Amino acid sequence: MRYIPHILAIFASMIFIDSLRFKFTDHPNTQEIFNRLDVWAGSLGAQGLFAHTGLFSQYVIGSAELVASALLLLGILPALRRLQAIGALIGLGVMSGAISFHLFTPLGTDPNNDGGLLFVMAVCVWLSCATLIVWRRKQLANVLRGICKAVFSA
Template sequence: MLLTKDRLAAVLGVYMAFVFIQSLFYKFSNSAETQHIFGTLDAWAAGFGAAGLFAPTGLFSQYVIGGAELVASTLILAGTLAGGLRVLQGVGGIFGTAIMTGAIGFHLFTPLGVEVQGDGGTLFIMACGVWLSGVALLVMRRADILAVRLSL
């Protein structure tokens, strides 16, 4: 079985969607791990006058980020399952890359750190894998995305 561009895009897309969807339980159930992550980020933001930014009702709350991850995974899966809508994989890749750019940045440049509560860096490594997958999807689907843009 050859690994064609469409098959590779499907594998990357399923990986991204899996990571995003499995994290929704933690974000939407307000798990202790989620409270730690977003609490740490909110305390960091409070240090420069933006308290509440990552709080449950904040602009970048776990619910907002989880909702964005749900949209990204829905777009990616729709583009994977409906062959004629490959552009959705690319759009989902854009969303996923943007979300993970933020996640990676917060791991690297805030007190959150690469290792979160003794996880050995697992969350950070998964974020990097999703980011790379999103960039790859974007590159693979760039012609589809540009075709929609040009037809508007």
């Protein structure tokens, strides 16, 4: 039981890190996904939201995944457990967005004709991060308490 959080953190990090080679090299599969999302956003009046320099570009999302991975892996060290909770929270946020866009936009669950593997992996990472948040809830509460204390004590 004590190794379950480490396994979940390594699994989520492996998926995130593997996806970076697509996002950071402007792979055609990534271009297809983000272009499709940008066209959809443009139809709603948010042109460029998913473009290369957009607020939710492949580089911004990839950077969030990289930070989440680093925190998840650093959290394996006993002195840095709280970082794993923060990494899981970031990962949950990124994957919540990914799953929502797969389900509720023209992107669909199989944008690259991979049999839905990209969507399934997003769900698996989401479940891993959600489980880690529950597992590390005390550390996360302490971090959030410390942030609130620092912000509101002035």
